[in-house]
Amino acid sequence: MALRTIREIGDDVLNKVCKEVTEMTPRIATLIDDMFETMYEADGVGLAAPQVGILKRIAVIDVGEDPIVLINPRIVATDGEQTGQEGCLSVPGKCGDVTRPNYVKVVSLDRDMKPIEIEGTELLARAMCHEIDHLDGKLFVDKVIGELRVVTEEEEEE
Ligand code: NI
Numbered sequence: 001m002a003l004r005t006i007r008e009i010g011d012d013v014l015n016k017v018c019k020e021v022t023e024m025t026p027r028i029a030t031l032i033d034d035m036f037e038t039m040y041e042a043d044g045v046g047l048a049a050p051q052v053g054i055l056k057r058i059a060v061i062d063v064g065e066d067p068i069v070l071i072n073p074r075i076v077a078t079d080g081e082q083t084g085q086e087g088c089l090s091v092p093g094k095c096g097d098v099t100r101p102n103y104v105k106v107v108s109l110d111r112d113m114k115p116i117e118i119e120g121t122e123l124l125a126r127a128m129c130h131e132i133d134h135l136d137g138k139l140f141v142d143k144v145i146g147e148l149r150v151v152t153e154e155e156e157e158e
Pocket of ligand 1: 130
């Protein structure tokens with residue numbers, strides 16, 4: 001496993017729509033391992049492949065429960081609303097308030113390319129929305145209500 005360089009806002013790769021993954025390969029398996037290592041090293045709770053410069057529909061999430069791999073994920077249901085602080089490893093040192101659904105259901109493939117369905121509320125719902133946005137070239141900064149703020153210590157980044 002190896003750490004990958006996290007691309008930051010202003011890098012065009014973060015604004016591109018990513019391509020679907022059609023088969024698991026050793027190269028993609030290594031990418032997923034590296035994404036987890038890079039995310040944990042940076043104290044993040046989620047990381048999408050374009051954030052390490054790879055335009056594929058892959059994201060990893062760990063909100064403190066089980067590590068989740070999402071491949072070609074789609075949101076198929078949402079409910080409710082939550083407004084809360086959000087950050088991004090590609091926007092270091094900044095955070096802002098974003099409104100997201102309070103519940104989402106996602107259909108995806110797992111790292112064995114098996115179909116899975118994941119339901120999440122609160123932080124997990126927020127993280128899945130945030131990461132799936134990355135796969136469509138969208139950053140949270142465009143959804144912030146009011147102004148971006150400087151992150152204080154202790155605050156989690158997504
Ligand atoms: Ni992000």
